[in-house]
Amino acid sequence: MAEVKIEGVKKYFGDVKALNGIDLTIEDGKFVVLLGPSGCGKTTLLRCMSGLEKLTEGKIFFGEKDVSNHAPKSRNVSMVFQSYAVWPHMKVYDNIAYPMKIKKFDKQEIKKRVMDTAKLLGISELVDRYPVQLSGGQRQRVAVARAIVLEPAVLMMDEPLSNLDALLRVLMRSELKKLQERLGTTTVYVTHDQVEAMTMGDLIAVMKDGVIQQYGKPEDIYHKPSNKFIAGFIGSPQMNFIDVEVKKNDSMHLLAPGIDVECTPEMSEKITRGGFSKLIMGIRPENIHHVADKNAIPIKGTVYFSERLGAETIVHLKAGDMRIISRIAGDEVFEEDTPMNMYVPPSKIHLFDPESEESILD
Ligand SMILES: Nc1ncnc2c1ncn2[C@@H]1O[C@H](COP(=O)(O)OP(=O)(O)O)[C@@H](O)[C@H]1O
Numbered sequence: 001m002a003e004v005k006i007e008g009v010k011k012y013f014g015d016v017k018a019l020n021g022i023d024l025t026i027e028d029g030k031f032v033v034l035l036g037p038s039g040c041g042k043t044t045l046l047r048c049m050s051g052l053e054k055l056t057e058g059k060i061f062f063g064e065k066d067v068s069n070h071a072p073k074s075r076n077v078s079m080v081f082q083s084y085a086v087w088p089h090m091k092v093y094d095n096i097a098y099p100m101k102i103k104k105f106d107k108q109e110i111k112k113r114v115m116d117t118a119k120l121l122g123i124s125e126l127v128d129r130y131p132v133q134l135s136g137g138q139r140q141r142v143a144v145a146r147a148i149v150l151e152p153a154v155l156m157m158d159e160p161l162s163n164l165d166a167l168l169r170v171l172m173r174s175e176l177k178k179l180q181e182r183l184g185t186t187t188v189y190v191t192h193d194q195v196e197a198m199t200m201g202d203l204i205a206v207m208k209d210g211v212i213q214q215y216g217k218p219e220d221i222y223h224k225p226s227n228k229f230i231a232g233f234i235g236s237p238q239m240n241f242i243d244v245e246v247k248k249n250d251s252m253h254l255l256a257p258g259i260d261v262e263c264t265p266e267m268s269e270k271i272t273r274g275g276f277s278k279l280i281m282g283i284r285p286e287n288i289h290h291v292a293d294k295n296a297i298p299i300k301g302t303v304y305f306s307e308r309l310g311a312e313t314i315v316h317l318k319a320g321d322m323r324i325i326s327r328i329a330g331d332e333v334f335e336e337d338t339p340m341n342m343y344v345p346p347s348k349i350h351l352f353d354p355e356s357e358e359s360i361l362d
């Protein structure tokens with residue numbers, strides 16, 4: 001096991017700046033998720049950590065050791081890919097045993113470890129089958145078993161669940177998480193799926209355009225996104241973004257059609273200090289309620305559309321020419337075109353600088 005430290009790492013492919021200055025410390029034993037849209041550099045960063053790509057600039061340490069120029073096989077890391085990459089001509093047993101055979105472990109030791117690992121993954125009964133005789137989920141378990149059989153210092157997984165169906169993905173994400181907790185192996189997990197990131201990561205590094213935008217605990221990323229991109233990337237349906245004007249009379253207000261927010265002292269102070277006349281207000285759909293609340297900020301509008309999902313209803317409220325999406329728990333009917341007031345607790349308001357898109361509150 002090892003701590004991984006990435007310092008000023010850049011990776012260019014010709015003109016493409018896949019990684020543009022990455023600094024990241026992954027503590028020993030942690031489960032860290034690299035989260036971001038397709039093309040933001042997640043796979044490239046994993047490949048740099050594993051030694052499959054040469055760095056353009058910067059350094060990578062495993063513990064105290066500078067491994068920047070070490071070959072993959074001397075880094076003691078292993079990878080699991082989206083495509084499983086299990087060998088079709090080998091039985092499950094031999095697939096799992098393969099890394100040990102390469103390293104010339106003796107037969108008894110191989111047998112013991114392969115069977116122990118298969119048991120851990122719940123595939124003991126399958127060791128005599130060929131991959132073609134397995135389901136997608138079972139094949140992915142074989143790939144994970146093969147990756148951990150040698151007890152790597154760092155386990156890396158690149159979108160390992162994206163080829164599985166939705167139900168299996170939910171099951172496997174809890175199993176992988178539990179497995180990692182049991183093994184305590186430092187794990188770096190790549191995904192573009194924010195739910196996987198939120199549910200699996202001890203820490204999440206949100207990436208965009210080859211840069212880490214925010215690194216923190218899932219709850220901090222969710223509650224205190226440091227910019228509009230992160231705020232919009234985490235959460236479904238997406239956070240509502242509303243252009244507001246700052247008006248100052250006796251007290252400070254944020255105004256948009258159907259919305260008049262009296263600023264809290266903290267908001268007023270930050271707005272005054274930044275000299276803002278316009279802002280982008282962010283409100284998560286799950287923070288909008290329809291039960292009147294005198295301590296909350298009202299939003300006046302009409303019901304445009306509602307999606308009844310059974311356990312909750314997604315209500316699209318029309319206010320001026322804006323569409324504001326809310327998630328209302330329960331199975332209530334909201335008639336289209338009827339006036340409706342929604343309520344938002346002031347503490348749930350996010351504010352972003354319209355120029356830099358950075359959060360001004362957190
Ligand atoms: N071998 C390569 N040659 C040229 N460009 C590459 C190569 N690998 C990745 N890239 C580019 O680097 C960027 C980051 O890619 P990647 O790390 O695969 O993103 P992600 O895994 O987040 O989807 C993309 O613009 C991609 O096209």
Ligand SMILES: [Mg+2]
Binds near residue numbers: 042044
């Ligand atoms: Mg990728």
